[in-house]
Structures are given as structure tokens and as C-alpha cells.
Amino acid sequence: MKIARYNKGFILALTAFAGLMLTSCKDEPDKYKVAGGTPTINYIRCLSSEIVGNNDAADTHYTNGELVTSASPQSLLCLVGENLRSVYEMYFNDQKAILNSSYITDNTLIVSVPRTIPQEVSDKIYMITQNKDTITYDFSVIIPAPTISTMSNEYAAAGSTAKLYGSYFIDDPNVPLTLTFPNGAVAEDVKINDSYSEVSFTVPECEVSGPITVSNIYGTVNTTFYYKDTRGMLFDFDTPNSETGVVLGNHGWHARDILSDETSLSGKFVQLGDAGTTLDEKGGWNDSKFSFEYWPGNWANPENYQGDGVRLTSLADFSKWENMAYKFEMYIPSSNPWKAGAMQIIVGGVDKVSYGESGVKDIDGNTLGGSNNTYFNNDELPRALYRPWTTTGSYDTGDQWVTVTIPIKTSFTYGFSGAAATGSLNASDFTSLIIFVCAGGVEGTECNPIIKIDNIRAVPYN
Helix, strand or coil: CHHHHHHHHHHHHHHHHHHHHHCHHHCCHHHCCCCCCCCEEEEEEECCCEECCCCCHHHEECCCCCECCEECCCCEEEEEEECHHHEEEEEECCEECCCCHHHECCCEEEEECCCCCCCCCCCEEEEEECCCCEEEEECEECCCCCEEEEECCCCCCCCCEEEEEEECCCCCCCCCCEEECCCCCECEEEEECCCCCEEEEECCCCCCCECCEEEECCEEEECCCCECCCCCEEECCCCCCCCCCCCCCCECCCCCEEECCCCCCCCCEEEECCCCCCECCCCCCCHHHHEEEECCCCCCCCECCCHHHCCHHHCCCCCCHHHEEEEEEEECCCCCCECCCCEEEECCCCCCCCCCCCCCEECCCCECCCCCCCCCCCCCCCEEEECHHHHCCCECCCCCCEEEEEEHHHHCCECCCCCECCCCCCHHHHHCEEEEECCCCCCCCCECCCEEEEEEEEEECC
16 A cells, blocks of 8 residues: 555654764765656655643643644654655745755655745745756644743843843734733833844833733743742842841851942842952952852751741742752943853752851751851762853853843752762752852953842742
8 A cells, every 4th residue: 555655654764864863974965866757745744843832831732743734943844755856945935945865765855844934925835846847735834922931131120121032023014022011011112133033122110020921923922930030039139038027148158248339230239259359260269259158047056047047948949949940130241251260059958058056956956067168169069050251251241130040950960170060959958059159160261250140039940
């Protein structure tokens, strides 16, 4: 039967595709020859997953291997038919596809739907032979609803310009792209870049925390992050915490500058470094200038974690820490860029560090690690190393505040030296926090960086 032959061809195509992905360096495209004649398509199978929604795993529709008559941009397809080596060029609507001869046989052709948005929609695939004959096949390219990955500054002030990054930010003359904030206010001056992956806008007045709703002709989605997120707020350096009644800040051996000035995002911020302090090319140890530390406890016996010595696990729920991220806003002036050292983001349970004497018991019967800086100075305790300057050798935020996101599961994998950490984390390890620009296994250029940080929070991620 003909259909059996095509199914066999499809299986062979999958096998060949897997092998070619591993051995593409051995491709011999000079052996491939475009055939004559006319190509035909009998059916198309999808080799990738089609995401129907981006907010819930239950919205994911897996189409891997299924017969399809439509697909989203960048979907991987296997066309099954006859004489497919005669295809010299291929278009989906008016967008040209990239053909790889390694993935073409007489009966199968593997191709990705072009990622660019069609300007004229015909709902057809166009196959062009070497003789310039054109054969069409009915097939629709489905443009998904917008997807949003990040925002330039999640605490951007009203009247300022901010950006959303993602894909499929399509504006239609009849159904324009709209950005609606949690209080219902709509952003103005919306501008989309040529690749539909970035949209800039003027932030409206909004003091309500929550997701931003993005809507266009292809659908409506909510951002997974919150604008002005107050969930899991650990340090905003301004507001008395509802749990403690105090404004949390430095709580350890050192007191980093907590300031407000003309650059303030919203009140006070903590500052690492200053114009008069040099960070050497190896990010040498200087905890008095480049370390913000918070250790729980107040030298009580037994320790009760009252007032400004609360455990951070009382302020944010870390029971599902693998699905969380640390976030904060950061400002690095262009006059004092960052060029050396890794920002080590370090956590540790009360058994490792506390603000008090080691060996003391707390109200839960735990034996405390006491005040020390040895618990993290090794390659056992996992921590994140944030070092954006390594891409170009220098990093600043262009005299703007930006949001930094550090996913815990994928980022907390390093030791102090920059090597892979040998230990592991659990939910009880998030009682303390240190942000320390030091070492990290990278070497840069001597610099005098100024790093301002605000709104340190631990929030759900993805």
C-alpha cells in the first residue's frame, strides 16, 4: 500500500534527521543533486510541539508526529510525498524557507516554517523547481498570541519609557497591540521593532501590583511577572516589613551604604562600590565595599529572630524554590562601569550562618552557625554568579534602572571560585542572603564600579 511506504519513509526521515543532527560535520552536500520533474506533497507531519498558551502547562498541545494542515512559525515539519528532491526553493505564504539538502530525500523533506511574519497571507506552500515551475499546497501559518519573556524595568515609573521583550508583537490597523496595566490603565506611544520581538511604550499611572495584559489580533496573554511586584519582597529599603515592623537592610559585619539621590527608583537603595574604590582585575576580596549581607538573628539565646533579625524564609515561601527567582532592580552609571569580578548571590541556612554566637540553639532547636564568612568561601555551597560584563568586557545600565532576574534552579550551581558547586540546596537554606562582588573565576579589567540595587525579592518564575 502506498500509505505504508510513506509511513516507512517518515520513520526513516526521523532516523536520518536524528543522525544528521549529531553528525552534521560529516555532511557531503556535493553528493546531493536536485532532481527534475514535479514535486507532490501527500501529507505533512509536525516534528515539534505547538504551544497554545504560555501561562499554563496544561495549555501545551503536543503535535509531535501528528498530521497537520497548519503550524506556527519555527515549527519543524516533515513533508511526505514524491519527487521532493526537485524542490529548489520553498515559500510559506510570501516568506522563503531555508532548505537543507541533508534533510531532503525523494519522499521526505524536513523544513522549518520561517519565523518572519508574512506580509501577504495566501495560506499556501509554494514549491519552485529548478525550471521555475511553481507547485502549491494548501497550508496555513498560524501566528500565535504574543509571548512575553521580560520587561526592561518592572518598577518603571509612570511617564518613563519601558520595553517588553518576547515575540509576535503584531500591530494590526484594525486591532492594535495594547498593553493594559493592573489598574486598567493602557500604555501609550507603543512602538514595535522590525522583528516583532520588542515593544517600547510610555508607562501609565499605576500603583497596583500585578501582571500586564498584552493583546493583539492573534490573542491576549498576561505576563508571568508582575509590574511593581511586592510578592516575596525581602528588601525595598523603605517600607517597614509587615512581619517585623522594621525596614530590613544591612545585618551582618558590614554596613553598605543605603542611600537616596537623584537617580533613585523609589526611595532608598543599597550601593556596592563607589567612585573612589578600585576593584582589581580578578575581583579581589573587598567585603567592606562590595558586600551586602543579611544574617538572621540578634545574638539572643535561645535565638528568637525578632525585629530586624527575622529569617528570610518568613518573608517569602521557599518551599518550591526550584520554581523561583531572585529579582532586583539595578543601576550602574555609564561613568563607573563594571569590568571585573562576579556578583556572588549567596544563601545559607541558620546552621551555616546567623547573626550571633555559634553553637547557640534557636527557638526551634536548631544549632546555629553564628557570624562567620567561611561558610561560603568554598566550592561546596551553591550560589549564583552574575557577571554580565564578560560579554563585552564592560557593563553599565546606560544610566537607567533595569530588572535583573536570577532563576534559582539554573543559576545556583557555582562555587566561590567559579567551578561547579559540589553541594546542594534545600528550602531551609534561604534564611540569609549575601550579594558580594568578588572572584568567581573570571578576570577582567581594573575598575571603579558603582552598583545600585533596589527591591530585592524572591518570586515565582515560569
